[in-house]
Amino acid sequence: MTRSIRHSIQVLLCCLLTGTALKVQAHKDPILFAEGNQLYQQKKYEEAAAKYQQLIDSGYQVADLYFNAGNAYYKSNQTAMAVYSFEKALHLKPGDEAIEQNLALANQRVGSNIETLPLLFFEKWWLKWQQLHSGAGWAVWSIVWFWLLIAAAAVYFFVPVKRRQLFRWAMVLTGVLFIGYFSMAIWMHNKAYNSGEAIVMHNAVKVKSAPDDGSKDLFELKEGVKVKVLDGTSQFSKVQLADGKSGWVAVNELKNL
Numbered sequence: 001m002t003r004s005i006r007h008s009i010q011v012l013l014c015c016l017l018t019g020t021a022l023k024v025q026a027h028k029d030p031i032l033f034a035e036g037n038q039l040y041q042q043k044k045y046e047e048a049a050a051k052y053q054q055l056i057d058s059g060y061q062v063a064d065l066y067f068n069a070g071n072a073y074y075k076s077n078q079t080a081m082a083v084y085s086f087e088k089a090l091h092l093k094p095g096d097e098a099i100e101q102n103l104a105l106a107n108q109r110v111g112s113n114i115e116t117l118p119l120l121f122f123e124k125w126w127l128k129w130q131q132l133h134s135g136a137g138w139a140v141w142s143i144v145w146f147w148l149l150i151a152a153a154a155v156y157f158f159v160p161v162k163r164r165q166l167f168r169w170a171m172v173l174t175g176v177l178f179i180g181y182f183s184m185a186i187w188m189h190n191k192a193y194n195s196g197e198a199i200v201m202h203n204a205v206k207v208k209s210a211p212d213d214g215s216k217d218l219f220e221l222k223e224g225v226k227v228k229v230l231d232g233t234s235q236f237s238k239v240q241l242a243d244g245k246s247g248w249v250a251v252n253e254l255k256n257l
Helices: 003-028 033-041 045-057 063-075 079-092 097-110 121-130 135-158 164-193
Strands: 197-200 205-208 217-221 226-232 236-240 246-250 254-256
Touching: 033 045, 033 063, 045 063, 063 079, 063 097, 079 097, 079 197, 121 164, 135 164, 217 246, 226 254
Parallel strands: none
Antiparallel strands: 197 226, 197 254, 205 217, 205 246, 226 236, 236 246
């Protein structure tokens, strides 16, 4: 095991523990999180959203916090921020039914007529594979497989056994699983903070043919539409829609996921 791999494992474990601590602290915060919940129960949705957002802006990256914020934004008719918050919650907790349902409701309010291109079989398989665990789940299991690999190696090299071949295959299997889970943990962690996607934050946003205000208008985007960011300059981002159409949008019209 090289020093770089050991360092990566330590960093990943640190991120996992930090995320857990943040979740616990967010739920126990007597000033912001509790007040946000109370404001939401009092149907003061805009004020509740502001409390949740203050926690998010201070560094908390927790699915439940984004979920609560999304609900508050949705109730206060801030559609773009509702979609954004639910999308962030789903990145942190993929496959969660409650988040998916509320995101679907928010997207219904967006009312976009963009037709999504059908996914190929391997793209569907990849999405299902991502939803097998959350980012923290992939991290925990990668650590579990790592220690099982160490245990199998210790038995194979240091304990005299008759069925040494069996432990050799156990080393291979646990090694493959560790690499797979460790890679997914890193990938999911990066996706949660930099997905390469963005939400359109304003209504009737003009999509240009080039990164220039004077270029031709191609079409308009509604508030809350999710786009894929392909390229960018300091003032414009090249985006692609779910139906394959692309163009350039001003940076200040988007909020990156």
